[in-house]
Amino acid sequence: MIHRLVRATRLFLQVQYRSGFVHVYFGLALFTILVVRLFVPASWRSFLVPALFLGEYGTMGVFMVAAQSYLARNERSSLALAVTPLRSIERVAAMVLASGVLAVAAGLLVFAGIMGIDPRVLWLTLPLLATTVLSGSVGLILASRYSEFTRFLMGAVPAVTFFSLPFLSFFDLVPRYTFAWLPWDAALYSFANLVSETPQLSTYVLLVTQLLVFAAIALYGAVRSEVLD
Amino acid sequence: MIVEACDLRFTYPGAAKPAIDDLGFSVGEGEVFGFLGPNGSGKSTTQKVLTKILQGYEGRVEVFGRDVRRHGSDYFNEIGVCFEFPNLYEKLTAEENLGFYRDFFDIPTDEPREALARLDLPVGDSRPVSQWSKGMKMRLTLTRSLLNRPRLWFLDEPTTGQDPHHAVMIRRLIREKADEGTSVFLTTHDMTVADELCDRVAFLVDGHVLVVDTPRRLKLEHRNHRVEVETLVNESTEHRGFDLSDPKDKQAFVDFVRDHDIETIHTQEPTLEDVFLRTTGRALSEPERPS
Numbered sequence: 001m002i003h004r005l006v007r008a009t010r011l012f013l014q015v016q017y018r019s020g021f022v023h024v025y026f027g028l029a030l031f032t033i034l035v036v037r038l039f040v041p042a043s044w045r046s047f048l049v050p051a052l053f054l055g056e057y058g059t060m061g062v063f064m065v066a067a068q069s070y071l072a073r074n075e076r077s078s079l080a081l082a083v084t085p086l087r088s089i090e091r092v093a094a095m096v097l098a099s100g101v102l103a104v105a106a107g108l109l110v111f112a113g114i115m116g117i118d119p120r121v122l123w124l125t126l127p128l129l130a131t132t133v134l135s136g137s138v139g140l141i142l143a144s145r146y147s148e149f150t151r152f153l154m155g156a157v158p159a160v161t162f163f164s165l166p167f168l169s170f171f172d173l174v175p176r177y178t179f180a181w182l183p184w185d186a187a188l189y190s191f192a193n194l195v196s197e198t199p200q201l202s203t204y205v206l207l208v209t210q211l212l213v214f215a216a217i218a219l220y221g222a223v224r225s226e227v228l229d
Numbered sequence: 230m231i232v233e234a235c236d237l238r239f240t241y242p243g244a245a246k247p248a249i250d251d252l253g254f255s256v257g258e259g260e261v262f263g264f265l266g267p268n269g270s271g272k273s274t275t276q277k278v279l280t281k282i283l284q285g286y287e288g289r290v291e292v293f294g295r296d297v298r299r300h301g302s303d304y305f306n307e308i309g310v311c312f313e314f315p316n317l318y319e320k321l322t323a324e325e326n327l328g329f330y331r332d333f334f335d336i337p338t339d340e341p342r343e344a345l346a347r348l349d350l351p352v353g354d355s356r357p358v359s360q361w362s363k364g365m366k367m368r369l370t371l372t373r374s375l376l377n378r379p380r381l382w383f384l385d386e387p388t389t390g391q392d393p394h395h396a397v398m399i400r401r402l403i404r405e406k407a408d409e410g411t412s413v414f415l416t417t418h419d420m421t422v423a424d425e426l427c428d429r430v431a432f433l434v435d436g437h438v439l440v441v442d443t444p445r446r447l448k449l450e451h452r453n454h455r456v457e458v459e460t461l462v463n464e465s466t467e468h469r470g471f472d473l474s475d476p477k478d479k480q481a482f483v484d485f486v487r488d489h490d491i492e493t494i495h496t497q498e499p500t501l502e503d504v505f506l507r508t509t510g511r512a513l514s515e516p517e518r519p520s
Contacts, residue, residue: 014329077318
């Protein structure tokens with residue numbers, strides 16, 4: 001299973017590269033570094049970075065994986081993979097993982113670019129990957145409900161807004177645990193924990209576990225709702 | 230038998246009536262089995278059930294002596310599927326398409342470069358597939374479906390978009406594979422292809438199989454004995470028809486041929502399309518009926 005998953009992820013990475021997705025991720029990463037370094041005071045950065053990460057890679061995961069799914073639907077290429085020994089869980093997981101690989105690479109670059117080279121950057125890999133798998137799977141579930149990308153956008157924007165409610169607690173507008181039941185809460189606070197001056201390992205483990213459980217549930221939902229034809 | 234279907238029925242979610250209903254047929258080893266019918270008759274649905282793309286059907290379908298539902302992912306090592314439309318990664322090159330695809334199989338596969346050359350496709354072309362013509366893309370899809378050297382090959386309208394030269398090449402390849410022992414499940418509404426290639430054909434209309442037989446027997450069953458003769462009389466062409474099942478007409482035909490300068494003689498054998506029309510009351514090219 002692992003070797004097929006790796007091969008399928010390589011395929012989707014290649015497709016993303018040729019479709020310009022890689023350029024979008026890294027172009028945005030460089031733009032973000034530039035803007036933050038030029039216009040955001042250093043004391044604000046550790047507060048801003050978690051929100052930036054969720055805003056960029058959480059939200060982008062939803063739209064980029066959905067865009068990839070619509071591209072595959074237009075080309076009918078998913079149907080071609082459906083008649084190989086590649087299982088549907090492997091197909092869907094590979095699609096979200098390919099986006100995850102790009103998001104992690106771009107995210108690490110942004111972190112290093114803003115916060116400087118720091119060992120914490122490696123701890124960021126898992127929550128960032130889990131966030132992208134979660135968001136990508138949500139993107140696929142939403143994409144399965146709409147036949148056209150423009151209609152998908154109409155449905156995805158309210159959904160993403162709803163998932164973003166934990167920002168309200170993050171910016172102290174509502175009590176801390178009001179939206180703890182929403183998957184992006186775990187993502188946001190795991191990023192916040194990592195960039196804080198005193199990161200807690202137990203908090204990290206708890207939030208990342210929560211995030212991984214949400215990602216697994218969303219991935220299962222994406223497999224169940226996969227559109228082939 | 231390689232494929233055996235019995236009382237097969239499939240209804241799309243939300244549809245009022247089944248897309249295929251009580252289908253029964255079998256495909257033998259090395260046989261080219263034609264599944265013929267107009268658009269919307271259920272041909273592609275049947276292929277999708279057999280290739281496990283559509284689940285939730287009723288009835289019994291066995292492939293390689295085992296219920297299709299019970300086949301695991303290794304089932305796909307043994308089948309090749311060429312869909313009606315090209316379904317390629319358009320931004321990748323042909324060799325990348327084949328290279329990534331073959332990686333998913335757990336068995337030895339053909340070399341992409343050799344496979345490309347077999348159907349007259351350019352080797353080493355660095356252009357993405359999106360820049361290829363529809364005919365080339367279709368041949369690439371066909372090539373891809375053979376990479377894993379399947380025992381059962383599903384083909385849906387394989388000569389669509391091909392010029393006559395490449396259409397012949399594809400027909401020859403299908404025959405060659407069948408002679409090597411590959412069973413072919415050919416879905417088409419092209420009667421020339423079916424007539425030339427198929428060992429047996431099934432006529433499918435509105436989700437029902439109406440008849441299964443060899444093209445030759447079907448044509449013989451619906452034959453007539455008329456002969457049309459063209460002669461040149463005073464520099465103008467005259468036509469005359471004879472019914473050879475009538476002894477008097479038969480003698481008249483012999484006398485006529487002896488006494489005239491004959492330009493052409495045509496027997497009036499029905500084509501497979503004529504047989505289809507007579508058997509089903511439907512033309513193959515008629516538009517899809519709403520369900």
